Amino acid sequence: MPSGAVAEKKTKSSVPFDYNKYLRPNKLPHIWCPGCGHGIVLKSLLRAIDKSGLAKDQICMVSGIGCSSRTPGYVDFNTMHTLHGRALSFATGVKLAKPGLKIIVTTGDGDALAIGGNHFIHTCRRNIDMTILVYSNAIYGMTGGQFSPTTPPGAMSTTSRYGNMEPIFDCCELAKAAGATFVARGTAYHTQELERTILEAIKHKGTSVVEVLDQCPTYYGRHNKFKSATQMMEVIEKEGTVSVSQADKLPPEKLKGKLLRGILYRTERTEYCEEYRKLMEKAQQTK
Amino acid sequence: MEPATKTKKQVGLTGNSAVAYAMKQIDPDVCAAYPITPSTQIVEDFSSYYADGKVGTELITVESEHSAMSACIGAAAAGARVMTTTSSQGLALMWEMLYVASGLRLPVVMTVVNRALSAPISIQCDHSDSMGARDSGWIQIYSETVQEAYDNLFQALRVAEDARVLTPAMVCMDGFITSHAIENIALLDDSEVKDFIGEYRPKRSLLDVDNPITLGAMTLQDSYMDFKHEQSKAIAGAKAVVAEVGKEFGERFGRSYGLMECYRLEDAEAVVIVLNSAAGTTKVAIDRLRDKGTKVGLLKPRLFRPFPHEEIASALAGTKAVCVLDRADSMSGFGGPLFSEVRSALYGRKGCPPVIGRIFGLGGRDYTVEHAFGVFGELYDILEKGKVEKPFGYLKP
Numbered sequence: 001m002p003s004g005a006v007a008e009k010k011t012k013s014s015v016p017f018d019y020n021k022y023l024r025p026n027k028l029p030h031i032w033c034p035g036c037g038h039g040i041v042l043k044s045l046l047r048a049i050d051k052s053g054l055a056k057d058q059i060c061m062v063s064g065i066g067c068s069s070r071t072p073g074y075v076d077f078n079t080m081h082t083l084h085g086r087a088l089s090f091a092t093g094v095k096l097a098k099p100g101l102k103i104i105v106t107t108g109d110g111d112a113l114a115i116g117g118n119h120f121i122h123t124c125r126r127n128i129d130m131t132i133l134v135y136s137n138a139i140y141g142m143t144g145g146q147f148s149p150t151t152p153p154g155a156m157s158t159t160s161r162y163g164n165m166e167p168i169f170d171c172c173e174l175a176k177a178a179g180a181t182f183v184a185r186g187t188a189y190h191t192q193e194l195e196r197t198i199l200e201a202i203k204h205k206g207t208s209v210v211e212v213l214d215q216c217p218t219y220y221g222r223h224n225k226f227k228s229a230t231q232m233m234e235v236i237e238k239e240g241t242v243s244v245s246q247a248d249k250l251p252p253e254k255l256k257g258k259l260l261r262g263i264l265y266r267t268e269r270t271e272y273c274e275e276y277r278k279l280m281e282k283a284q285q286t287k
Numbered sequence: 288m289e290p291a292t293k294t295k296k297q298v299g300l301t302g303n304s305a306v307a308y309a310m311k312q313i314d315p316d317v318c319a320a321y322p323i324t325p326s327t328q329i330v331e332d333f334s335s336y337y338a339d340g341k342v343g344t345e346l347i348t349v350e351s352e353h354s355a356m357s358a359c360i361g362a363a364a365a366g367a368r369v370m371t372t373t374s375s376q377g378l379a380l381m382w383e384m385l386y387v388a389s390g391l392r393l394p395v396v397m398t399v400v401n402r403a404l405s406a407p408i409s410i411q412c413d414h415s416d417s418m419g420a421r422d423s424g425w426i427q428i429y430s431e432t433v434q435e436a437y438d439n440l441f442q443a444l445r446v447a448e449d450a451r452v453l454t455p456a457m458v459c460m461d462g463f464i465t466s467h468a469i470e471n472i473a474l475l476d477d478s479e480v481k482d483f484i485g486e487y488r489p490k491r492s493l494l495d496v497d498n499p500i501t502l503g504a505m506t507l508q509d510s511y512m513d514f515k516h517e518q519s520k521a522i523a524g525a526k527a528v529v530a531e532v533g534k535e536f537g538e539r540f541g542r543s544y545g546l547m548e549c550y551r552l553e554d555a556e557a558v559v560i561v562l563n564s565a566a567g568t569t570k571v572a573i574d575r576l577r578d579k580g581t582k583v584g585l586l587k588p589r590l591f592r593p594f595p596h597e598e599i600a601s602a603l604a605g606t607k608a609v610c611v612l613d614r615a616d617s618m619s620g621f622g623g624p625l626f627s628e629v630r631s632a633l634y635g636r637k638g639c640p641p642v643i644g645r646i647f648g649l650g651g652r653d654y655t656v657e658h659a660f661g662v663f664g665e666l667y668d669i670l671e672k673g674k675v676e677k678p679f680g681y682l683k684p
Contacts, residue, residue, distance in 0.1 A: 065376070065408075081408060082405075082406075083376060083405060084323075084351075084376060084380075085351065114350035114351065115321070115350055115351035117350065140322055142324070143322035143323065143324060143327045144322065144327050144328070144331055146322045146327075146348065147348070149350070158331050158334065159330070159331075159334050159346075159348045160348075161334065161335065161338035162338060
């Protein structure tokens with residue numbers, strides 16, 4: 001039973017959101033292709049950060065390598081662009097040195113679940129306080145469309161010309177099983193809902209993982225005969241998912257083949273930095 | 288006039304496509320790789336050959352370069368002919384396995400498309416990746432052009448698999464400058480390749496169950512050093528095999544290769560030493576300076592590991608000033624890696640010319656004909672003043 005589904009709520013605002021407040025305008029334009037969902041995810045993230053009330057200097061954004069990992073370059077926080085797969089290790093170091101910082105890691109399916117899979121599960125296991133955004137577009141976009149651990153079986157890619165023969169990692173199940181205390185899924189299509197999900201993730205104390213289903217029209221779309229980025233968003237993100245708040249009301253046949261959206265799992269458990277602080281105090285007392 | 292090559296086929300290919308085509312012709316038993324700019328296109332092209340049934344290779348698409356080299360080592364230990372390719376951080380992530388491959392004496396052959404190392408991140412060319420791996424016990428062959436990258440791969444395979452050598456080899460070419468530039472090159476026929484490389488029959492392998500072996504077992508103070516001594520002798524011996532294979536390649540296909548290329552070096556006073564594509568730029572500068580009557584020349588090492596120190600020192604006999612250009616900095620060492628090697632090779636020789644070192648082209652910074660003029664100008668300044676003011680430093684932009 002999901003503990004807290006994100007409620008669909010329409011809000012109207014006459015004042016347009018000032019994204020520039022959080023961007024480094026001199027680093028734009030970004031490198032993302034036309035139709036890529038990463039920009040939409042970034043906008044949701046910035047609105048969520050704005051609502052969280054965190055000051056820019058309170059945030060440290062860390063990334064590895066890949067299209068999604070270019071995000072920290074464009075935002076006006078403390079940022080660190082590191083090595084392929086290792087963002088979580090760098091982020092762990094930052095958090096332990098400066099526990100007061102809010103750590104946000106932007107990563108991709110290849111970065112987080114393949115080359116960095118080991119760090120992913122151990123970060124979740126430790127329940128260290130950070131928010132991990134996995135931009136999941138089922139492909140390695142930056143290097144030309146190789147299949148990744150989230151490429152569905154049968155899907156085409158540069159390295160699976162007869163269809164992918166490997167089963168996927170379910171990012172959310174993996175995070176939950178490994179020990180993450182907040183696990184959610186959003187999409188680039190449901191941008192308002194994503195903003196609320198990310199806000200909840202940021203407010204959570206412990207390891208929070210948000211898998212964001214996102215589209216790569218340049219590689220995944222072309223290889224798999226999608227007509228446009230819009231069609232990808234409709235088929236994969238809109239039709240392919242169902243909100244946890246509605247899932248209980250739907251008959252099983254309507255849920256078949258669909259991924260759940262919203263907050264999938266939320267619990268409380270000792271946070272790593274706090275435990276570390278306690279241990280240090282204890283060790284110093286017994287001296 | 289002699290034809291440039293005995294092969295008739297001329298075709299325009301990028302460095303990456305040429306290497307992929309060479310791999311297709313070699314048809315290795317196993318290829319395990321992970322994508323990384325700028326080498327990705329090699330495996331991309333190769334996976335097309337694989338998908339189209341043009342090769343009998345087992346293509347393993349792994350989840351990191353660490354796993355790629357591990358898979359290569361496992362396959363090579365089982366007796367397979369194994370190839371892979373990478374760049375920059377990918378090579379860095381293979382680090383611990385590089386030493387395992389060479390220590391186990393497994394002839395894995397890898398194309399390294401040279402790219403700068405992070406941080407800060409750069410996807411452009413320099414040699415910090417392969418230079419960092421220079422002590423890993425791998426043979427290193429450098430390629431100025433697409434043609435050389437293509438030809439070197441066959442030769443590297445022959446050398447690595449040679450029973451006298453049995454050492455992994457990397458063939459290096461410059462990221463983007465060579466890997467992504469289209470060049471008209473002469474291809475070998477598939478049958479020529481097959482004849483040249485022959486069938487790989489390892490003397491020992493894990494799959495030979497009648498003759499079981501142990502690989503990588505724990506060694507103590509009584510034996511580790513002896514293993515390393517044997518390995519060191521084997522890689523040093525590879526020099527003669529590289530020369531022999533390069534000569535045979537020339538006899539068969541019309542393009543001979545030595546341990547280095549000497550360009551207008553015979554009577555040169557001022558000499559530049561540089562690896563890979565920058566040699567081409569330097570040659571243009573040399574031609575223009577020679578037209579004006581200046582005696583300048585180039586020495587381009589092809590083999591960097593094992594380092595042909597005697598041959599390079601002999602080739603420099605009679606020169607009056609030398610500048611070694613390094614596309615990698617050893618960060619507060621006495622000059623770049625190539626500079627240190629060359630200077631050491633000359634040390635104690637009679638009439639040793641002054642040798643200066645300059646770091647250039649890091650992270651893809653352009654190296655132009657004007658830069659080469661500047662370097663030769665510096666060398667002539669030294670000759671005029673009779674002293675070296677700055678033994679090494681960064682090339683002026």
